[in-house]
Amino acid sequence: MNSFSAQSIILWKKEYGENDLIIFLLAEGYGRITAIAKNAKKSVKRFGGVLELFTLIDAELKTTRNQAFYILSEVSLESPYERIRTDFLKTAHASYWAEILNGWIEEGHPQDEIFQLFRTSLENLDEDRVPAETLGIIFQIKLLQLSGLSPDFSSCLGCGLEIDRIHDKRLLFDIKDGRTICGSCSSKSHDGKKLRISKGTLNELRWIQKNTCSMAMRLRLNQVSISESRAILERFLPFHMGKDINSLRFLNILRHEI
Numbered sequence: 001m002n003s004f005s006a007q008s009i010i011l012w013k014k015e016y017g018e019n020d021l022i023i024f025l026l027a028e029g030y031g032r033i034t035a036i037a038k039n040a041k042k043s044v045k046r047f048g049g050v051l052e053l054f055t056l057i058d059a060e061l062k063t064t065r066n067q068a069f070y071i072l073s074e075v076s077l078e079s080p081y082e083r084i085r086t087d088f089l090k091t092a093h094a095s096y097w098a099e100i101l102n103g104w105i106e107e108g109h110p111q112d113e114i115f116q117l118f119r120t121s122l123e124n125l126d127e128d129r130v131p132a133e134t135l136g137i138i139f140q141i142k143l144l145q146l147s148g149l150s151p152d153f154s155s156c157l158g159c160g161l162e163i164d165r166i167h168d169k170r171l172l173f174d175i176k177d178g179r180t181i182c183g184s185c186s187s188k189s190h191d192g193k194k195l196r197i198s199k200g201t202l203n204e205l206r207w208i209q210k211n212t213c214s215m216a217m218r219l220r221l222n223q224v225s226i227s228e229s230r231a232i233l234e235r236f237l238p239f240h241m242g243k244d245i246n247s248l249r250f251l252n253i254l255r256h257e258i
Contacts, residue, residue: 002062002063003060003061003062003063003073004060004061005058005059005060005061006025006027006028006029006030006033006058006059006061007027007028007056007057007058007059007078008025008026008027008028008033008056008057008058008059009025009026009054009055009056009057009098009115009118009119009122010023010024010025010051010052010053010054010055010057011024011025011026011032011053011098011099011101011102012024012053012098012099012102013051013053016036018041019038019039019040019041019042020036020037020038020039020040020041021036021037021040021041021051022034022035022036022037022069023035023036023037023051023072024102025059026101026105026111026114026115026118027059027061027115028112028115029110029112030108030110031105031106031107031108031109031110031111032101032102032105032106032107032108032109032111033061033070033107033108034069034070034107035059035061035069035070035071035072036067036069036070036071036072037051037072037075038071038072040072046073046074046075047075050075050076050077051075052080052085053085053094053095053098054081054084054085054094054098054122055077055078055079055080055081056077056078056079056080056081056119056122057075057076057077057078058075058076058077058078059072059074059075060072060073060074060075061073079123079126081094081122081123081125081126082126083126083127083128084122084125084126088254089132089251089254089255089258090125090126090132092247092250092251092254093125093132093135093136093251094122094125095247095250095251096136096245096247096248096251097118097121097136097139098118098247099245099246099247099248100140100143100237100241100245101114101118101143103241103243103245104143104147104241111146113146114143114146114147117139117142117143117146117213118139120213120214121135121138121139124217129217130217131221133221133226133230134217134219134220134221134226135217136230137205137208137221137226137229137230137233138208138213138216138217138219140233140234140237141205141208141209141216141233142208142213142216144236144237145209149178149240150178150209151173151178151179151205151232151236152178152179152180153180153202153205153206153209154206155179155180156171156179156180156181156182156185157174157177157179157180157181157185158181158182158184158185159182159184159185161182163180163199163202163203163206166182166183166199168182168183168199169198169199169200170183170196170197170198170199171183171186171196171197171198171199171202172186172194172195172196172197173194173195173196173197173232174193174194175193175194175195175232175235175236175239176193176239178236178240180197180202181194193235193239195228195231195232195235196228197228197232198224198225198228200224200225201224201225201228201229204219204221204225204229205229207219234248
């Protein structure tokens with residue numbers, strides 16, 4: 001039996017049998033890992049109060065030949081991010097990000113840049129350093145860049161004209177192709193996979209793409225930019241994942257109520 005330790009963030013967990021838990025981790029140096037925490041419901045000494053969602057932990061993991069999962073043998077708490085779990089809206093945002101990562105990242109492939117992005121996003125959300133909606137937009141843009149699926153906001157899908165040379169104040173964004181469409185070409189494009197977006201919002205999204213995460217987190221987006229960016233990214237990601245994201249429904253319910 002081989003063992004190793006890794007700083008990890010808990011993405012999700014579910015019951016397994018009477019006393020065990022299946023834990024889905026994003027582990028630095030290892031990527032997404034599925035582990036079993038045996039007797040987690042009983043073992044207060046080893047796991048009590050630590051196996052909470054979005055918690056940053058130092059995980060001791062073991063591998064066996066015949067075991068389908070890694071075995072989570074010991075855990076030490078690094079950061080609980082308590083202010084996230086005691087705030088419904090913060091919890092909804094973090095749940096959305098975690099569900100994306102759990103469904104997006106292939107098992108066992110190191111994704112250290114994505115791990116650092118998630119960790120930084122959780123830290124900023126926990127500490128209220130960046131508004132949650134702005135943070136969510138930055139997280140999604142940077143995740144798409146790191147995954148090689150970044151939307152192209154630089155030119156028109158139809159005529160190829162660069163955005164800086166387009167005089168239209170409003171354009172379309174094609175969810176399927178991940179490209180913008182100018183006013184002249186938009187008359188040829190009418191379906192449910194295209195959304196309207198202002199040129200100002202496009203320029204802000206391009207700025208986020210071009211700059212570092214720490215620089216992007218200094219940006220202050222107005223409500224129009226937040227609404228338009230949110231509409232595009234929260235359609236684009238699930239479409240290219242090929243599945244609905246349950247936590248996004250909960251997030252939208254909370255937004256509506258607030």
